[in-house]
Amino acid sequence: MIMKRRKRKMPKSILTGILAATILLALILYGYTFLKTRSIEADYPPQGDFVSTASSEEDLHYVRGGSGVPVVLLHGRDGTLQEFTLSIFDDVADEYEAIAFDRPGYGYSEYDHPDQLTTKQQAKLIHEALNELEIEQPIIVGHSYGGAVMLQYLLDYPDQVRGGISLAGVSYMDEPPTEGFYALPRYPVIGPLITNTLVLPLGSIMAPNIYEQAFDPMEPPQKYIEEIASLYLRPKQFTATAYELSHMYDSVNAISEQYEEITTPVTILFGEMDRMLDYEKDGKRLQEALPNSKLRGIEEGGHKIHHSHPEIFLEELADLVDRTQD
Structure with missing residues (x-):
């Protein structure tokens, strides 16, 4: 008679110990994230003022300086307004x-409906904020994914904008982006748990490599990594980023089908060594689609050309101002 071996079950005491250790680790990571977020916000508090929009109770955070032709600066998907205050803001002002x-949803701007973070909704909120601030006929500058928001703005408010600058801007998406880690915050229960425990410590390890790619061929400034990465990895902002990414493919494809309708003057600045986007597919292709556009490629430029080549940005901004004089 053949005797079957019984599978040995793990003792309940061991299972209980593993569960207790897991819960304890989650509590430690939650406490770390909570305290670290408070510390980050103490180190990098809001730099400017807040403005309420007409259709939303949330406030948008902004900085403002200088006088003359208004130039509105919109950062990309992994940034905050420090994208500009650490580069070209003072020169523009x-x-x-x-x-x-x-x-x-980014930095200190509120947005309690991250599932609605389409380019259309963002352009609407920026437009309402500018109306509240009594800013008329601005030039809109959009870096990276902010470039897609800028193009949406030009489509939706053509008579209320003077010109646009696509600064290494997103303009086409031939396939949905790979979401990976960014998909997690959208899952019920497990999403908020991971966002409030693992994102900040793991993201702090990964951030330097991401910024090295973005700044290549120049070195990313240490202050930039410390400040923007810290603000970016806070749970609320990371959640907004995750939801924005889920809308990106549909948003960009919706506006790219209408580029021929944009008659507002647009300047396209693109680094020919950009490792995040493609000069040919995103820069030249956009210039060919827009009826009133100018493209300038920067031979030694990467994705952060306003950091590496601020003088070229300022030249092209002055040229766009001249071209749009009444």
């Missing part, structure tokens, strides 16, 4: 009126 926003 020396000649024009500079206004840099934390886009909805």
